[in-house]
Amino acid sequence: MTTKPLIRFDWAMKRLLRQKSNFVILEGFLSELLKEDIIIEQILESESNQESYEDKFNRVDILALNSKKELVIFEIQNNKQVDYFQRMLYGVSKVTTEYLGLGERYSRIKKVYSINIVYFDLGQGKDYVYYGKTDFVGIHQGDLLELSAKQKELFEKEAVYQLFPEFYVIKINNFNDLAKDTLDEWIYYLKNDEVLNNSKAKGLKEVAEYLKIQNLPEAEQNAYFKHIENKRIERSVIDTAVMDGIDIGRAEGRAEGIAEGIAEERARAEEEKRQLVLQTARNLKNLGLSNEQIAIATGLPVTTIETL
Structure with a gap:
């Protein structure tokens, strides 16, 4: 148990x-x-x-x-x-x-x-x-x-x-x-x-x-579950990036195709991650957290959060 x-x-x-x-x-x-x-x-x-x-x-x-x-x-x-x-x-x-x-x-x-x-x-x-x-x-x-x-x-x-x-x-x-x-x-x-x-x-x-x-405040629980979901998405994106990079490399018959494919997918992954962080910040803002609290939770600058 x-x-x-x-x-x-x-x-x-x-x-x-x-x-x-x-x-x-x-x-x-x-x-x-x-x-x-x-x-x-x-x-x-x-x-x-x-x-x-x-x-x-x-x-x-x-x-x-x-x-x-x-x-x-x-x-x-x-x-x-x-x-x-x-x-x-x-x-x-x-x-x-x-x-x-x-x-x-x-x-x-x-x-x-x-x-x-x-x-x-x-x-x-x-x-x-x-x-x-x-x-x-x-x-x-x-x-x-x-x-x-x-x-x-x-x-x-x-x-x-x-x-x-x-x-x-x-x-x-x-x-x-x-x-x-x-x-x-x-x-x-x-x-x-x-x-x-x-x-x-x-x-x-x-x-x-x-x-x-359950000991976390509601806003913290929401942020935590979003964090876990981000982990799943991150893992999936990276796995896909690796597989796509390998497929590209095989199709072109060039070893550099693998590296280029992975680099492109990772660039897309980085952008997806950035958007996820911004959306998390928006959600926390809608829950009434201060810009400073959101900055601590997401790592975003306060100036960025103010513009959301």
């Missing part, structure tokens, strides 16, 4: 989990993933997690600072992106440099965790949770490069990899819905928007309590 459908995690990250009262939800997820008790001190802003127009349809970023003064990047990607690995690297590199003050020693660089929740088949692999870290192994002796005693004392770390970013990739679609442990209980929610009854995972009790769709 499960709870009734709950708010999608990406929507919650955008609108609800940035509130300090709801930090317990993100803390629970992180604690189950990292296998230690995590406390979030604050949600930060950086150049790498600013939302662009495309972000409204593709990803949600949260940058958090935990009680150990470590940085945690949360990112959800709904649609396939061939260079997503490079984007993970860029995001980590960006926040690493942003949070090192000018003239500060390198020893002040903050530890970064990159948590990536993807709803497409990233790379090739059958598992649904992947972990990556940096180790240095001797090419002749095969030994692991380790910290000196002085470095351990200075950095308060036991191993070299702990100084470097660590990456987690959760491939939601590979999960078979059989929850064998508390992390699986979280992944079940991420995939199905439901919490299994008698779940013991940290934070899921609060998810079931606070992320009920």
